[in-house]
Amino acid sequence: MRFEVSKVLDAIERRLSIDPAVAAGVVDLTEVMRLGDLDGGRPANLLRLGLVVDALAQRLGDSAAATYVVADRALMSDTELTSNERMVIRRWSDDGLIEVLPAGTPVVPRVREISALTGLAMITRVGGGSPSYAPLPAPGGVSLVAHSGQPAVAPPHANPALGRVWTCPEFGCPSFDESRTAGQPPPTFAKGAPTCPRHGARLVDAGPRPVSWPMAVRVDGLVRHRFAVPSGSTVTVGRAPEGADVVAVGPYLDEAGIRWVSRSHSRLELRDGVLTIGDTSTNGTTLLRRTGPTEKPKTEKLSNGQRVQLGEWDVIVLFEGVEIARADRLPARSPAKTPESVMADAPTQALRIAR
């Protein structure tokens, strides 16, 4: 039983990120783990986070959607959690997978701030952010229900501080260190100047943030993989490309797809803020061009050796149903498949295990 629980926690762990380009929703861990009516189990249970991660994937049709978790440091000594759960929270914090605020800091205002700065949806019963969804019990799991009167999408606040790289003076800060340049969380502005939410320390400006395009691979309407193309780099996509900076779509292809898609099919390259795509395939790459979310796309074929500029609303089609597009500009489409559950390994009664 214990082994299965740790497998579920590992599956949840792979879907945690404080990088707003990878995350799709933001939650207050204290609230989520205490939503006892979701499963009728013990008052506090870390596995409830998995129910919410699944509900978000379901709502978005996105098997790779990460959750931005904010927690109060006091949870690490909360005796309503098991010692294993407290240890896991500490590890997630040390690894920079979740954001932990000093003990006693109100979490909800920080969750609202993250939502406002990044446009990420708040997943909470409290509401008050826009957009926000309440996790509620539903047949077969948990569903996210939009709070009434909330717009479905909100543009993030344009804050020039988000275009900078920040470092925290606290040694080894897992949120704002030198190595974490592209995927930094937003600073907190509760005290006016950009501050580390984890340590309360004033952040140091380390220069402009390198441009990076967040991309997603969508198969039959379901997002299966997210990746970034950082400035000055090339990412090769294909059935089974070799080397570093590659995205392999082979595992998602059927037999016809495996025959059609080349081992190295296309190359994405970001130079001076311009993303280009070059075709390196046998059968060619199809582009669906559009300049805005509501426009009808125009089809363009690229053949081997051709390289063109990619617009932010364009979709790359490697094979029927296998698309690559900017993760934050995906055209709406209802998935033909159900996202994979992080709770797949959970024993049936996992949430009811007594401490």
Ligand SMILES: [Zn+2]
């Ligand atoms: Zn810090």
